[in-house]
Amino acid sequence: MRTAVCVATGLGLVLLSLAGCSGSGGQRGKMPLVFEADFEDGTLDAWQATDSAAWRIEDERDGRVLALHQQSKYKPEVRSPVNINLIKDVVVGSFVLELKMHSTTRDYGHRDMCLFFGYQDPSHFYYVHIANQSDAHANSIFIVNGEPRVSIAKTRTEGTKWDENWHNVRLVRDVEQGTVEVFFDDTGEPIMTAVDHNFKWGKVGVGSFDDTGQFDEIRLRGLKR
Numbered sequence: 001m002r003t004a005v006c007v008a009t010g011l012g013l014v015l016l017s018l019a020g021c022s023g024s025g026g027q028r029g030k031m032p033l034v035f036e037a038d039f040e041d042g043t044l045d046a047w048q049a050t051d052s053a054a055w056r057i058e059d060e061r062d063g064r065v066l067a068l069h070q071q072s073k074y075k076p077e078v079r080s081p082v083n084i085n086l087i088k089d090v091v092v093g094s095f096v097l098e099l100k101m102h103s104t105t106r107d108y109g110h111r112d113m114c115l116f117f118g119y120q121d122p123s124h125f126y127y128v129h130i131a132n133q134s135d136a137h138a139n140s141i142f143i144v145n146g147e148p149r150v151s152i153a154k155t156r157t158e159g160t161k162w163d164e165n166w167h168n169v170r171l172v173r174d175v176e177q178g179t180v181e182v183f184f185d186d187t188g189e190p191i192m193t194a195v196d197h198n199f200k201w202g203k204v205g206v207g208s209f210d211d212t213g214q215f216d217e218i219r220l221r222g223l224k225r
Helices: none
Strands: 008-010 013-017 030-037 047-049 055-060 063-068 083-087 092-103 112-121 124-131 140-145 153-156 167-174 179-184 192-195 203-208 213-224
Touching (some): 030 092, 047 203, 055 213, 063 083, 083 112, 092 203, 140 192
Antiparallel strands (some): 013 030, 030 213, 047 083, 063 213, 083 203, 092 167, 112 203, 167 179, 179 192
């Protein structure tokens, strides 16, 4: 699937002006495209999953997509998501992640899809949990810091409704300010925000706490470590 993105080109690099494209917040200035995937090549060589058997490439109407098609047989040491698939060889500080997401599970309150960032190791990372309803464990921004996940959201909506459609999601991280912003379907205001300074770099990835879903048109712009 193909979508237009807000970019500027120059000197052979694809660049993003966060001040003009991120909506608000984020590292001011321009950052290069450091990773993209549309899965048309049919390979997952660039990905590192908690359980590779839970992931595959599937054919959709408009092309191939990354699919989390079953639960990972992964048991983290501390309470945190089990379905994680990281971009293998890219570590960033500040970044903008843009992608399409599609929930393929039954509808219920904690129906979720997740984005991971600042990933240091299996017990130290952040994740965004986008779910139908908000509570202490859902539809929020979380930190896993050597203990079970804790919500660090400063603001959030009462819920983010998943349906049978694809949705555009954007995650903006500014390590200098410590800010995190999540945008859903190109809304002008973020659906959730946070401020935290624990992890200033790390890997980025996709997944779910305990549901299934599909991902496509992934583009990561950032400052590589």
